[in-house]
Structure formats: structure tokens, C-alpha cells
Amino acid sequence: MAEMKSNNILSEDFKDIINHGKNIWRRKPSMRDLLLWLVIVGMTYLMLAFFITGRVKLSHPKPSQRKFSARMRDERNIDSNAPAKLPIVTSPATTSNPTVARKSFFYIQYPKASYNVCDRLAIYIEVRDGNNKTKTRGGDFMWPYLQTVSLRASTPADKVIDHGNGSYTALFTLHWAGEIEPFVRLVLSSEEAYFVRSIRDRIPYRFAYDAKFTDGKTSEVTPCHITKDMYVDKAAKGLLFVKKAEVCDFSDPRTGSTWYCLKPKSLSCSHRSNHRGSPERGNSYLQQALLHKKVSLAKPEMLKNTGNVRTVKVMSKVSDSACLDLPHCNPGLPPKRADHSAGYYFKDLWKSKVCLASELQLKETIECLRNKHLFFIGDSTIRQWFWYLVSHTGQTMKEHITSTEAGVRRVYGHAFDNAHNITLDFRFHDYPLIGDWISTSVIYSAVDLIDSLPGGRDTVLGFTMCAHFTFTNLTYYLSRLEPIRDAIVRLQTRGTGKATVIIKSANTGTLQVTPVNTELLCYDLDLTMRAFFREVPNVTIIDVWDMTLSHRGGYNIHPSKLVVGEEVNLFLNFVCSKRA
Numbered sequence: 294m295a296e297m298k299s300n301n302i303l304s305e306d307f308k309d310i311i312n313h314g315k316n317i318w319r320r321k322p323s324m325r326d327l328l329l330w331l332v333i334v335g336m337t338y339l340m341l342a343f344f345i346t347g348r349v350k351l352s353h354p355k356p357s358q359r360k361f362s363a364r365m366r367d368e369r370n371i372d373s374n375a376p377a378k379l380p381i382v383t384s385p386a387t388t389s390n391p392t393v394a395r396k397s398f399f400y401i402q403y404p405k406a407s408y409n410v411c412d413r414l415a416i417y418i419e420v421r422d423g424n425n426k427t428k429t430r431g432g433d434f435m436w437p438y439l440q441t442v443s444l445r446a447s448t449p450a451d452k453v454i455d456h457g458n459g460s461y462t463a464l465f466t467l468h469w470a471g472e473i474e475p476f477v478r479l480v481l482s483s484e485e486a487y488f489v490r491s492i493r494d495r496i497p498y499r500f501a502y503d504a505k506f507t508d509g510k511t512s513e514v515t516p517c518h519i520t521k522d523m524y525v526d527k528a529a530k531g532l533l534f535v536k537k538a539e540v541c542d543f544s545d546p547r548t549g550s551t552w553y554c555l556k557p558k559s560l561s562c563s564h565r566s567n568h569r570g571s572p573e574r575g576n577s578y579l580q581q582a583l584l585h586k587k588v589s590l591a592k593p594e595m596l597k598n599t600g601n602v603r604t605v606k607v608m609s610k611v612s613d614s615a616c617l618d619l620p621h622c623n624p625g626l627p628p629k630r631a632d633h634s635a636g637y638y639f640k641d642l643w644k645s646k647v648c649l650a651s652e653l654q655l656k657e658t659i660e661c662l663r664n665k666h667l668f669f670i671g672d673s674t675i676r677q678w679f680w681y682l683v684s685h686t687g688q689t690m691k692e693h694i695t696s697t698e699a700g701v702r703r704v705y706g707h708a709f710d711n712a713h714n715i716t717l718d719f720r721f722h723d724y725p726l727i728g729d730w731i732s733t734s735v736i737y738s739a740v741d742l743i744d745s746l747p748g749g750r751d752t753v754l755g756f757t758m759c760a761h762f763t764f765t766n767l768t769y770y771l772s773r774l775e776p777i778r779d780a781i782v783r784l785q786t787r788g789t790g791k792a793t794v795i796i797k798s799a800n801t802g803t804l805q806v807t808p809v810n811t812e813l814l815c816y817d818l819d820l821t822m823r824a825f826f827r828e829v830p831n832v833t834i835i836d837v838w839d840m841t842l843s844h845r846g847g848y849n850i851h852p853s854k855l856v857v858g859e860e861v862n863l864f865l866n867f868v869c870s871k872r873a
């Protein structure tokens with residue numbers, strides 16, 4: 294009774310928002326919108342390719358931009374000295390004696406002739422500089438893990454202890470029988486980690502976004518940013534820094550989203566039609582802010598095992614290889630237990646160390662999802678969950694494809710199974726977004742989307758927001774998470790019974806090389822997100838970071854189907870464990 298009463302009050306209060314939001318889900322995007330979204334996917338791949346090549350390229354403005362910037366020269370409040378006034382951050386190359394992977398090493402501590410499943414294993418890691426001198430401080434960003442290739446088995450470390458003097462201890466639990474080999478991947482030296490974080494905190498203008506304004510045949514492109522300060526690309530003079538210029542304000546205080554675009558000369562703010570974000574040009578902004586000091590980061594490298602023992606032999610003496618007493622997968626469990634990894638792979642199946650998860654069969658999955666509406670909101674990594682479910686929940690699950698054009702289904706997700714009354718939906722989150730031109734009419738606020746969900750026990754929300762925020766600082770990221778948390782709390786008070794809310798953590802695979810986007814930035818966002826949602830009752834965070842740290846398939850911002858299948862399986866274990 295009490296629950297119903299509060300429902301009524303809430304539905305009055307949020308009627309407007311909910312009604313408004315409902316339209317968001319109903320509205321079908323036009324072909325053009327869909328194609329633009331498609332282009333974003335393509336651009337993400339190009340961006341990754343760019344990062345992988347490891348080159349720092351300065352892009353030249355296209356002719357259309359040149360024209361635009363020439364027109365821009367006058368009137369504007371252009372502070373051409375500003376870049377020189379920006380704080381200068383020391384490049385890691387100029388720091389004396391940074392960590393050098395090739396001189397660093399690890400070994401197994403106190404190796405034994407044989408081990409049992411559930412025994413602990415410790416490895417000692419020492420990092421050295423180019424002169425082969427042990428470092429005197431910690432802070433290196435490294436990923437130790439264990440693998441048995443023939444068993445398709447692997448696990449991240451339970452814990453990495455930084456002794457602060459150039460040495461580290463990585464602790465593991467041995468979860469399977471066989472020959473197990475330890476590895477250590479040095480992702481960023483402490484010097485690079487410091488540099489990357491300094492840039493994040495002190496140079497917010499390291500990413501290039503544009504708006505296109507269109508009216509009939511007239512169109513104009515202007516830069517956008519989360520603050521009113523931004524760079525303007527002026528072909529002749531290079532980049533100019535514009536401070537508190539005349540802007541169109543597309544911010545939404547209710548959702549914490551700030552978004553400003555330089556006012557177009559001949560059109561009004563309401564003519565905004567498209568958005569894009571370019572990491573490549575953003576990197577040239579960074580070079581400018583660093584006064585053209587060319588900076589790139591070292592590629593991740595494996596450390597040498599200099600011990601006498603390469604692998605350990607493990608015998609099985611236990612029936613429960615999780616080595617922990619696990620609860621059922623009830624909502625609200627932490628993403629991992631203290632001093633334990635979130636799980637491990639055995640024969641490519643993820644064995645959770647958080648809860649008693651099982652590999653769900655198709656029949657169970659369909660029965661569990663009967664009458665449910667699953668909403669996936671976030672970036673391309675949660676779109677992978679949507680796609681996986683579309684193609685793995687039986688013959689009667691059909692994607693609603695609005696066009697026969699190849700690939701349109703990648704940009705707007707809606708699928709249903711009439712036989713079992715199961716509905717799946719996917720939408721992207723809002724600014725800042727990277728990728729090529731996209732219609733602004735299909736950019737929805739994540740807060741509005743969540744407010745539009747019906748709520749109740751048949752509603753399932755899968756949410757993630759990380760990869761597109763590596764270009765912002767942690768304070769800004771938090772300011773965007775707060776209204777999302779509030780929307781989630783509102784969601785859980787709507788309808789009969791509680792909606793299931795699952796947050797997908799960030800995954801590895803951002804790769805690096807340019808300091809504007811590295812694994813470390815994603816990792817820091819992820820820690821921030823976890824700490825923030827820890828206090829929110831009945832919200833479950835799935836630790837996809839650990840699920841993508843040691844898999845034999847390597848690192849990819851869009852993990853392989855094998856990995857995504859295991860992510861979705863764990864998600865379903867939480868969705869399906871809920872007692873009515």
C-alpha cells in the first residue's frame with residue numbers, strides 16, 4: 294500500500310518528464326539520423342586505428358573549415374595569447390630516469406614444487422630506469438595476470454601492492470589445475486601516468502567538437518566544448534584560443550550536461566543540426582597547449598620473468614575452485630570482493646568470484662526474460678550487450694530494422710520477441726560524444742531516457758558511461774553521474790516491484806599512445822564511477838574491467854563475442870536471480 298501511494302505522488306511529480314521521455318523512446322529516427330549514427334561507429338574504429346599506429350599527427354583543416362575560420366577573424370573575443378598562458382605540463386620524456394620496461398622484471402616468490410587449487414601465489418616485480426637502477430618511487434600502472442593457454446584459462450591479480458620504492462607484489466589465487474604462467478604487462482610508467490593525469494586536470498581543451506548549423510542551403514560549422522572556452526581552428530594562424538566568446542548555450546542544468554558552441558555568423562543557434570567530435574584534432578589542440586612539444590606515450594610492454602621458475606604446477610584437491618563462499622547473484626552486490634579479482638576464465642567461461650553465477654541455457658534465459666523490457670543506455674560497449682541478446686535469445690527475437698541499408702541496425706536498437714513478450718532497446722548517452730557527423734536530433738539525455746522508463750519489476754536497465762569521458766576531468770564526470778544516479782533512484786521507486794539496474798564498468802582496450810586517451814584515464818573514471826555508485830542501494834556493477842584484463846583474446850575497446858557473451862551471462866544471472 295505504502296509503495297502504491299508513493300507511486301501516485303511520484304507519477305504526478307514526474308508526469309511531464311515521463312511523458313516527454315516516452316516520446317524519446319517512441320520516436321523513430323529518420324534514415325538520415327540512422328546513417329549518421331552509423332558513421333560514428335566507423336569513426337570510432339578509425340580513432341582506434343589512429344591510436345594504435347602510435348603517431349602524433351597534426352591535422353590540417355579542411356577547406357570548408359578554412360573558409361569558416363577566415364570569416365571568424367574579426368569581432369570575436371579572441372585571446373590569441375591564451376595558449377601560452379595555459380599551464381605547461383612536463384613531458385615524461387624530460388623527466389629524469391623514467392621507468393624502462395626492458396630493464397624491469399619480475400619473478401615468482403618462494404616457488405614450490407607443486408601447488409593446490411586455492412593456494413595463493415605471489416610474484417615480486419621490480420621496475421628500473423634506463424640506467425638499470427631500481428626506481429625509488431611507485432605509481433607504475435601495470436596489469437599482472439596468470440594464464441594457461443591450453444586451458445583457455447586466465448585470471449587478473451587479486452591485489453597489486455605498490456611498495457613505493459620501485460617494487461611491487463602481485464597476489465593471486467590459483468583457481469585451476471595445470472601449468473600456470475604469470476605475466477606482467479606494464480601499461481604506463483609512473484612518469485607517464487603523472488603526465489597523463491596532469492593533462493587531464495590542467496588542459497581541458499584537448500578534444501575537438503563541432504556543431505553544424507543548417508538552414509536550407511546555408512550551413513556553418515563552429516567549435517563546441519563543455520565550457521565556453523575553446524579553440525578555433527584558424528588555418529592561416531593555426532589554432533586560436535577563444536575565451537568566454539559569444540556562444541550558443543545547449544546546456545541542460547537539470548541533467549548536469551554543459552554544452553557550448555561558438556555562435557554561427559549568419560545563422561541562429563536554433564539552426565543547429567549536427568554534431569561531431571574528433572580525437573585527432575583534439576590531439577593537435579593538446580600539442581598547441583603544450584607549445585608544440587610533441588608527446589607520445591610508450592606502447593605497453595611485457596616485463597621479463599627473470600626467475601628460475603617460469604610456470605607453477607597446480608593440482609586439484611578441491612571441488613569448489615572459486616575458493617570463496619559465494620552468495621546468490623542478488624542485486625546490490627559489490628563488483629568484487631576485497632582482495633580478490635572479480636573472477637577468472639576457465640575454458641573461456643567466466644567464473645565469477647562475486648556470486649554463484651551459472652551459464653544460462655537459452656530456455657532459462659527466455660523464461661526469465663518473459664514479459665520484460667530491457668533498456669541499454671550508454672556507449673558502443675553496452676550496445677554490444679544489446680546486439681548479443683538480439684542474436685542469442687532464440688528464433689522469435691526479431692530486431693526491428695527501419696531500413697534495409699546495410700548496417701543501419703548498428704545505430705538505433707529496438708528488438709522484440711512477440712512469442713515471449715520480450716523487448717530490447719538501445720540508445721546512446723549524450724555529449725560529449727566522439728565520432729563523425731551525427732544529427733543532434735538523435736542525441737538524447739541519459740537522464741531523460743532513464744526518467745522515461747516505466748519502472749517496476751519488468752523493467753531492466755543496463756547502463757554505462759565512460760569511454761567518451763576520457764576527455765573530461767573527474768569532477769566533471771561526477772557532475773554528470775549525479776543526475777543519473779538521481780534518475781536511477783527515481784526509476785526504482787516507480788511501478789510495482791523494483792526495476793533491475795545493472796551498471797557495466799569500463800573495459801580495457803582503450804589502448805593509448807596519444808596522451809588524450811589512454812587506459813589509465815578510463816581506469817580512473819571507472820574507479821570514480823564505482824566509488825560513486827557504491828552507496829546506491831540495489832544497483833549492481835558488473836566488473837567488466839577484470840573480465841577484459843587477462844582474456845587470451847587480448848585488448849579491444851569492443852571485446853570479442855566470447856567475452857561479451859560472458860559479460861551478458863553475468864548480467865542475466867543478476868536479472869534472473871531476482872525473486873518476484
Ligand SMILES: *[C@@H]1O[C@H](CO)[C@@H](O)[C@H](O)[C@H]1NC(C)=O
Binds near residue numbers: 395396425
Ligand atoms: C641490470 O642489473 C642487473 C643486476 O642488478 C644485471 O643482472 C642485469 O644484467 C642488468 N640489466 C641490463 C639490461 O643491463
Ligand SMILES: *[C@@H]1O[C@H](CO)[C@@H](O)[C@H](O)[C@H]1NC(C)=O
Binds near residue numbers: 456460
Ligand atoms: C621495497 O619495500 C619492500 C617493502 O618494504 C621491501 O620488501 C623491498 O625489499 C624494497 N625493495 C627495494 C628494491 O628496496
Ligand SMILES: *[C@@H]1O[C@H](CO)[C@@H](O)[C@H](O)[C@H]1NC(C)=O
Binds near residue numbers: 494495519520767
Ligand atoms: C574540471 O573541468 C571543468 C570543465 O572543463 C572545469 O570547469 C573545472 O574547473 C575542472 N575541475 C577540476 C577540479 O579540474
Ligand SMILES: *[C@@H]1O[C@H](CO)[C@@H](O)[C@H](O)[C@H]1NC(C)=O
Binds near residue numbers: 664665714751752
Ligand atoms: C508484456 O510485458 C509488459 C512488461 O514488459 C507488460 O506490461 C505487458 O502487459 C505484457 N503483455 C502481455 C500481452 O503479457
Ligand SMILES: *[C@@H]1O[C@H](CO)[C@@H](O)[C@H](O)[C@H]1NC(C)=O
Binds near residue numbers: 791830831
Ligand atoms: C533492495 O531491493 C530489495 C528487493 O526489492 C528490497 O527488499 C531491499 O529493501 C532493497 N534495499 C534497499 C537498501 O533499498
